[in-house]
Amino acid sequence: MIHYKENSLILLAMCFILISILNLSLAQKKTSFIGMLEYEITPADTSKNHVSAITKMFVYTNDTITRTENFTNQLGQQVAIRHMEKQKSYLLLITDLGKFALKTDHSISDSIKKESQYVFKKKWFKRKIAGEKANRMIVYHPDFKEPIEFLYLKRKPNKYLNIYTEIPGLLLKYSILTADGILDYKLVNFKEYIPNKDLFGIPSDFYRITFDEFIGEMIKAKEEAQ
Secondary structure, three states: OHHHHHHHHHHHHHHHHHHHHHHHHHHHOOOOOOEEEEEEEEEOOOOOOOOOOOEEEEEEEOOOEEEEEEEEOOOEEEEEEEEOOOOEEEEEEEEOOEEEEEEEEOOOOOOOOOOOOOEEEEEEEEEEEOOEEEEEEEEEOOOOOOOEEEEEEOOOOOOOOOOOOOOOOEEEEEEEEEOOEEEEEEEEEEEEOOOOHHHHOOOOOOEEEEHHHHHHHHHHHHHHHO
16 A cells, blocks of 8 residues: 555656646747837947937838838938748838849858857846846857847747847847947837738839849949939
């Protein structure tokens, strides 16, 4: 009878452990994101007067295609449409020469790959941002004056922003090195819904062209104007 009770307790303990592992794996399973992400962009060094103040970035996705909208005083609105599965993207530009959709094929990889200078270290406990409980990652880089804390949503894929592929989830707070210094990105709106499908198409009045062809058109127009 004693051995029977001991075996029963062992069996119950094993079942409890298996159920806990199953629940943990289900909880960590990533689910696709369909909707809109709104980020605020601010310069880390506010003393640089040539860097604009707070700007916004909007990312719309149907989980297959993303549409990223930026706006700056210098360049106006910039729209990029990226097909994640086909690894192709278009940058929509409105110029004095007309409307162009500059296409890029991301499936063609560079023959020379630079070694990343970023170092990533996970941190314990979560931090709340835009109503979401985010995981923490401390990021080091030689050009960072000090390590920067990134926040990410582990239950959502990383693929929508197409940056920092080492981060195991959707970035909610991060920083990017630019020629003008470090820009900080912070999520301010997280909205899950089905966006209008027209957001992900190339308007018919935009001329599809490669980057090299676009540069050629610009040079030609400049020569004809002289």
